[in-house]
Amino acid sequence: MSQSAAAHPASLLFDQVRFVLNETSHPGNVGSAARAIKTMGFGRLVLAAPRAGADVLCDPEAVALASGADDVLANAWVVPDLDTALQGVSWAVALSARSREYGPPNAEPRESAAIAVQHAGQGEAVAFVFGSERTGLSNDDVERCNALVHIPANPMYSSLNLSQAVQLIAYEVRMACLARERGEGSQVAAVAALPPGREGAAHDALATRDDVEGMLAHLERALVDLDFLDPENPKKLMTRLRRLFAKSHLEREEVNILRGIAKHVLERRIRR
Structure with missing residues (x-):
């Protein structure tokens, strides 16, 4: 708790x-x-x-x-x-x-x-x-x-x-x-601090680094399958996505949604 x-x-x-x-x-x-x-x-x-x-x-x-x-x-x-x-x-x-x-x-x-x-x-x-x-x-x-x-x-x-x-x-x-x-607040940058309302939220709602890493790997496979990401010339796509998600403080449910999208993309390509 x-x-x-x-x-x-x-x-x-x-x-x-x-x-x-x-x-x-x-x-x-x-x-x-x-x-x-x-x-x-x-x-x-x-x-x-x-x-x-x-x-x-x-x-x-x-x-x-x-x-x-x-x-x-x-x-x-x-x-x-x-x-x-x-x-x-x-x-x-x-x-x-x-x-x-x-x-x-x-x-x-x-x-x-x-x-x-x-x-x-x-x-x-x-x-x-x-x-x-x-x-x-x-x-x-x-x-x-x-x-x-x-x-x-x-x-x-x-x-x-x-x-x-x-x-x-x-x-x-x-x-x-x-x-x-002591109950003293600290001034932290909005880009990295927990978003308003997140303080005091149940910690089991927040995604761990392991959750996010698994999602990124899953998402990368889906992007390759869509021909959106060229594995031979990936440029900085996954690096920029990592940076985006690092700012977002994803919840586990949000990670599950993204993994669900990736799973559906991969399954749809197999069916086709």
Whole structure:
């Protein structure tokens, strides 16, 4: 059941937030990230396809730099890919040092934290996704998320260590959680915030990221079948549709309607 802000203590909101490190190379960054989120009250660390290997949680450097956050490190999830890391997540934020021509809507760190807490307050899982130290997130990884955040660091020296970026975002989300617990509203951009009237709605009406991904795959097959989408020259059609649906905060029933349309298109072509 959805709970109101007054009945939703910050500790419950914290449990809805995941910090996902995608293809992280250095064990020290894993340990430092565990320490960073624990200092802000969070405990859900997810490692997607860590390049340091699945045994990174036991690496001496990771354990040393966790520095008291051994419990967060030991309980971290190690999963084979980003899709698995985001299973069950309704709203995901990609962190990137560079802007993208295509992809989800842009948001500021503080704004994204406030939006994430809105979703967490509905009982939904949310995630902040960080790329590898060397190459960051790929365009495909970014497109799997609902918003893109760039930390506005010094343009003359904007290099942030991975764990520093995690610390900064964890702080912003903590402040947003505590503000919600006090009943204080946050100003968030209309393009990304929950639409008016959605706050307090039953959270089981909202589509998860898994629901939307399944619908997009189904819709893509239907568009190919209609000859509307050329798989040999797709251009940016599916990317633009992803961006459209990322803004829409689809409900499960709406996703089911779109899948029903796609199913009917595919079945009609088979009958013909």
